Amino acid sequence: MATPAPGGPPPLPPRPPGAGGADAPGGEPRSGAGGFRTALGGLTTRGRSFVAAGIAAAICAYVLGQPDLLRVGLLLAILPLVCVAVLYRTRYRVAGSRRLSPSRVPAMSEARVHLRVDNVSRMPTGLLMLQDRVPYVLGPRPRFVLDRVEPGGHREVSYRVRSDLRGRYPLGPLQLRLTDPFGMCELTRSFSAHDTLTVVPRVEALPPVRLAGEANGYGESRTRALAFAGEDDVIPRGYRHGDDLRRVHWRSTAKYGELMVRREEQPHRARCTVLLDTRAWAYFGSGPDSAFEWAVSAAASVSTHMLERGYAVRLLTDTGTSVPGPEGGFGGDSSPSLGGGSPTDMALVLLDTLAVVAHSDGETLSAAYEALRSATEGLIVAFLGDLDEEQAAGVARIRQRTGGAVAFVLDSDDWVARDATGRLVPAGDADAVPAGEQDGTGRAVRMLREAGWTVVEVAAGDALPELWQRADRYRTREESPDTPQGRHEAGATT
Known part of the structure; x- marks a missing residue:
């Protein structure tokens, strides 16, 4: 196999002829009449x-x-048919492969x-034209023209794709076009x-802050103090070389007929639930x-940030769907279905989930409340729409x-508003929104603060790192500005 030119991308492994390969022009052998009729359909305008x-x-x-004109007419009519026959009988065995670098990118990145x-055949190819199918949102459809490829040789080309919208986008199939x-x-x-x-959604780096009621993943806290006492797992495991013989569980050894030891004490991991409100009517606008x-x-950024700090993170939506699911708990070391539950693996799982999350048809967050009934004590960070x-x-x-x-409330009046006829108007046009609707979110915010x-x-244009620090300042003061203590402190400063 030929090697790529110096300085080019790393070589792509050739695909076997049966996987992603094609005979040019035909693929598998075809019946003569039907295949030739198909080839006739490839006549160009010329x-x-x-x-x-x-x-x-x-x-x-x-x-x-x-008679002379008849000879000219026969030449004109036969020449395209001869080209069809030659192209139809020409058999190139060509294999194609594709590699994404990387296969997972943040929105607005390339x-x-x-x-x-x-060319896996014994004869050189002619002029080849390649076209790869890509969704419109990723950019124009790439097309390439390849010169003659020698037997056993290969050609490599590349193109860039970019999307401002998260999601999963199919690439392919690769189309090969032959011409005489x-x-x-x-x-x-x-x-x-x-x-x-x-x-995947864009992830912003967040400053380290200490939120109200949080406990660091392995830091000093009441929860961790209890975990230091530890307790042996009720299910022992088989003896491994290097295990302390003092941890041998003799009752299980006698039961199973092999040496069994008690599991080591597992430190308690602080837990964080990221609640994402996906109700369609709670958000206006798109894009x-x-x-x-x-x-x-923001949910992706907070999830990644908490995982880096040692938390066991769970993503929960208003529909009651959680990632990881009930069988995986909060992930971490107890989630074998997620590749051991390492922070990197969990971050990839959460980002892949958020890449395809869409609006729900629900009107309340009761399903999320039911999902939290069985949850143990931990921190919750919620991103809510209109309430x-x-x-x-x-x-x-x-x-x-x-x-x-901690709740981040997105008031749609600050992002996009509606006039009396329901028409979308730019944010900031206060006359377009009735006064009752303008105060609805404010009353909901006061109710949440009174509940703790x-x-x-x-608001539109706010940066998440600054809001994250603002939540820390609220914790430091223990009360928000709208609570009685906050108003007292504000009055004292005036």
């Missing part, structure tokens, strides 16, 4: 024009009795797609291989700068199930 001109010249030669075409030297016939064949580009996309990106008083009361009850609670939530209101 080829069809030659056939039509040849037939017209032959008819005129017959009517006018001009990824590079490397394509490789290998005269441009009379053009045949297109597709490879079978597909790939998927995952565009990368919408309130909902801000909430998704009325009834929904705020439901969110206030969630505070009873947690050790600490640390509430941070989010």
Whole structure:
């Protein structure tokens, strides 16, 4: 196999002819009549024009009795058919492969797609035209022209894709287009291989702060103090070389007939639940700068930040769906389904989940409250859309199930508003929104603060790191500015 040119991308492994490969032009052997009719359908506009001109010249030669004109007409009509036959009988065995670098990118970032075409036949190819299918949101469809590829040789090309919207986007199949030297016939064949580009939400680096009611993953806290006492797992494990013989569990050894030891004490990991409100009617607008996309990106940033600090993180939506699921608990060392539950693995799982999260049809957050009924004490960080008083009361009850609670409330009036006819208007047009709607979120915020939530209101253009520090300042003062203690402190400073 030929090596790539110095300084180029690392070589792509050639795919076997049966996987992602294609015979050019045909693939598998076909029946003669049906395959040739298919090849005739590949005549280009030039080829069809030659056939039509040849037939017209032959008819005129017959009517006018001009044998010389008949020869010209036959030449014009036969030339495209000869090109079809030659192209149809030419058999190139070509294998194609694709590599994404990287296969997972944040929104508004670029990824590079490397394509490789290998000629696995014993004869050189002619002119090859490549076209890869990509969704419109990733950019224009890339097209390449490859010169003659020697037997056993290969060609490599690459292109860039970029998406401002998160999601999973299919790439492929790769299409190979063959043409004859005269441009009379053009045949297109597709490879079978597909790939998927995952565009995850953007993650912002957050400053280390200490929130109300939180306990560091392995730091000093009441929860960790209890964990230091430890307790042996009720299920012993098999003896491993180097285990302390003082930990041998003799009762299990006698039961199973092999040496069994008690498991080591497991330190307690502080837990954090990230609650994401996905209700469709709670957010107005769409696109990368919408309130909902801000909430998704913020949830990804907080989840990653808490995992880096040693927390066991769970993502919960208003529908009651959690990642990891009930069988995985909060992840961490007790989640074998997530590759051992390392912070890196958990971050990838959460980012992949947030890459495809969409609006729900729910109207309340009662399902999230039910999902937290069995949850142990821990920190909850919620990203909420518009709330009325009834929904705020439901969110206030969630505070009873947690050790600490921080809510980022996105008031749609600050992002996009509606006039009396329901038409979307730019944010900041206060006359477009009735006064009752303008005060609805404010009353909900006061209810949450009275229930013990640390509430941070989010407006369009706010940066998450600054809001994260603001939540820390609220914790330091122990009360928000709208609570009685906060108002007393504000009055003292004036």
